Amino acid sequence: MKDLAIAANGLRKSYRDKVVLxxxxxTVPQGTVFALLGPNGAGKTTTVQxxxxxxAADGGxxxxxxxxxxxxxxxxxxxxxxxxxxxxxxxxxTGEENLLLMADLHHLSRKDGKRKAAELLERxxxxxxxxxxxxxxxxxxxxxxxxxxxxxxDPRLIFLDEPTTxxxxxxxxxMWQIVRELVASGVTIFLTTQYLEEAxxxxxxxxxxxxxxxxxxxxxxxxKRLIPGGHVSLRFTDDDTLKDALGTLxxxxxxxxxxxxxxxxxxxxxxxxxxxxxxxxxxxxxxxPADLSVHTPDLDDVFLTLTGQKQETNR
Amino acid sequence: xxxxxxxxxxxxxxxxxxxxxxxRYPSMTIQLxxxxxxxxxxxxxxxxGTLGAGLGGGRGAYxxxxxxxxxxxxxxxxxxGTAVMVASDMTxxxxxxxxxxxxxxxSILTGHVVGAVIQQLLGxxxxxxxxxxxxxxxxxxxxxxxxxxxxxxxxxxxxxxxAVALGLKAQTPESASNAPMPLILLPxxxxxxxxxxxxPTALRxxxxxxxxTPIMETVRGLLxxxxxxxxxxxxxxxxAGIAVVSYLWAKNTFNKA
Numbered sequence: 274m275k276d277l278a279i280a281a282n283g284l285r286k287s288y289r290d291k292v293v294l295x296x297x298x299x300t301v302p303q304g305t306v307f308a309l310l311g312p313n314g315a316g317k318t319t320t321v322q323x324x325x326x327x328x329a330a331d332g333g334x335x336x337x338x339x340x341x342x343x344x345x346x347x348x349x350x351x352x353x354x355x356x357x358x359x360x361x362x363x364x365x366x367t368g369e370e371n372l373l374l375m376a377d378l379h380h381l382s383r384k385d386g387k388r389k390a391a392e393l394l395e396r397x398x399x400x401x402x403x404x405x406x407x408x409x410x411x412x413x414x415x416x417x418x419x420x421x422x423x424x425x426x427d428p429r430l431i432f433l434d435e436p437t438t439x440x441x442x443x444x445x446x447x448m449w450q451i452v453r454e455l456v457a458s459g460v461t462i463f464l465t466t467q468y469l470e471e472a473x474x475x476x477x478x479x480x481x482x483x484x485x486x487x488x489x490x491x492x493x494x495x496x497k498r499l500i501p502g503g504h505v506s507l508r509f510t511d512d513d514t515l516k517d518a519l520g521t522l523x524x525x526x527x528x529x530x531x532x533x534x535x536x537x538x539x540x541x542x543x544x545x546x547x548x549x550x551x552x553x554x555x556x557x558x559x560x561x562p563a564d565l566s567v568h569t570p571d572l573d574d575v576f577l578t579l580t581g582q583k584q585e586t587n588r
Numbered sequence: 589x590x591x592x593x594x595x596x597x598x599x600x601x602x603x604x605x606x607x608x609x610x611x612r613y614p615s616m617t618i619q620l621x622x623x624x625x626x627x628x629x630x631x632x633x634x635x636x637g638t639l640g641a642g643l644g645g646g647r648g649a650y651x652x653x654x655x656x657x658x659x660x661x662x663x664x665x666x667x668x669g670t671a672v673m674v675a676s677d678m679t680x681x682x683x684x685x686x687x688x689x690x691x692x693x694x695s696i697l698t699g700h701v702v703g704a705v706i707q708q709l710l711g712x713x714x715x716x717x718x719x720x721x722x723x724x725x726x727x728x729x730x731x732x733x734x735x736x737x738x739x740x741x742x743x744x745x746x747x748x749x750x751a752v753a754l755g756l757k758a759q760t761p762e763s764a765s766n767a768p769m770p771l772i773l774l775p776x777x778x779x780x781x782x783x784x785x786x787x788p789t790a791l792r793x794x795x796x797x798x799x800x801t802p803i804m805e806t807v808r809g810l811l812x813x814x815x816x817x818x819x820x821x822x823x824x825x826x827x828a829g830i831a832v833v834s835y836l837w838a839k840n841t842f843n844k845a
Binding site: 380426 | 690
């Protein structure tokens with residue numbers, strides 16, 4: 274248990290008779306990125322609020338950084354940093370004052386606080402805006418300041434609740450880069466997102482949350498293999514070889530998007546065993562494809578299949 | 589760090605935050621200082637001639653009589669501003685962040701209280717200054733002035749904690765602005781603007797036993813030499829009681845939310 278950043282068992286939360294979390298289990302090893310993925314209203318923010326000591330769960334046990342969430346909330350608070358969905362900056366204070374406020378609350382000395390603030394302003398590209406009140410910042414700048422404030426206390430575990438919601442693509446990419454740097458320095462990240470691409474880009478493990486239940490968990494690759502729809506593309510040098518291959522395998526169709534009509538798509542889950550079997554059969558028939566590529570379904574397919582939702586409502 | 593040292597350090601940090609915010613957003617302070625001054629002008633120059641005659645003096649006598657009432661009214665009015673400020677602060681993400689940090693939690697509220705107290709003492713100083721220009725003629729010694737300042741500060745602290753609790757209890761800044769309303773009426777339903785013995789029996793009974801009356805009577809006695817009797821003790825007890833109950837109420841509400 275010691276090297277787990279988060280260990281939650283049977284987490285429950287209801288508001289009146291509306292069940293928001295219906296018994297979820299989470300295991301996040303230290304130094305990894307865990308993404309909780311789900312549509313609006315799935316219970317992502319509630320999960321973060323419980324894990325970050327903001328609200329109490331109705332049931333279940335949680336250990337955060339080795340501390341019991343219910344009995345040692347202050348020790349948990351000392352170990353974590355939270356960047357919420359809505360920017361948690363004081364809009365009437367300047368960027369630098371916001372950082373110094375955090376430094377004071379972490380009881381850094383005046384000198385250390387100043388140094389830390391300067392360092393973070395530099396790192397988050399906020400030096401020019403340091404003296405302006407946060408109310409004048411753009412969405413991306415507020416989000417960067419928000420994360421910078423979280424980092425003042427050097428937390429070992431950081432919760433990022435929808436860190437890129439509402440950001441333009443450029444700000445999103447720069448936020449991703451920041452997250453990757455944090456991970457490289459050994460920090461554990463618990464991330465919620467409604468963007469599949471984001472989970473795919475950043476997370477070691479992904480859990481799909483829908484209506485307060487975890488409906489799937491694993492690496493992005495594992496999740497993609499959960500559903501059918503993948504295929505292997507085989508490219509051949511001439512039409513005859515393609516026909517031989519089709520005859521040998523007994524299934525597949527010519528990829529209509531290839532103008533030369535020399536690519537065969539064979540339905541497959543993309544796993545190693547299936548690939549080996551396919552190649553063995555081609556080999557036995559003396560057929561050598563010129564090129565081979567595996568197409569697993571992307572997370573969008575997984576998500577939509579598992580949650581049974583229309584694509585547009587997730588965006 | 590011991591709890592006490594932690595409390596002191598975090599409170600001073602949050603007080604600095606609040607003072608910076610007040611300086612950056614001065615319209616609230618200006619309004620808090622200006623409103624009682626306008627009330628004083630209205631009461632003295634519009635109603636003061638007639639009301640002063642009823643007291644057996646004139647406009648000049650009424651300035652002396654009404655200043656303690658306006659002072660308390662200023663505090664009650666400011667409570668509305670404090671409640672709104674707390675309620676709107678609670679809706680900001682920054683408070684959620686502070687709740688997830690290992691800090692002395694009441695410091696978040698202490699910042700608001702100390703900021704508001706400073707703001708209101710400033711307002712009272714301006715008000716007394718204007719009253720002096722208008723002919724307010726206190727007879728108080730330095731010790732009596734100090735006692736007045738002490739009692740009024742205690743009163744401001746009590747009402748401000750009450751305003752913080754009401755602000756926390758309110759779901760929105762809009763409803764927070766209504767909650768302290770009854771406080772504004774209390775100087776009227778007491779000895780703030782006219783002596784209580786001119787009121788009908790039921791109202792007079794309420795006026796004599798509500799907390800604002802002994803406070804106004806004590807301030808009046810200290811500044812103008814009217815008899816104080818047991819008002820000072822009752823006033824202090826009311827202020828201390830309101831302060832303690834409101835502090836606990838605010839702390840509880842904040843921890844539960």
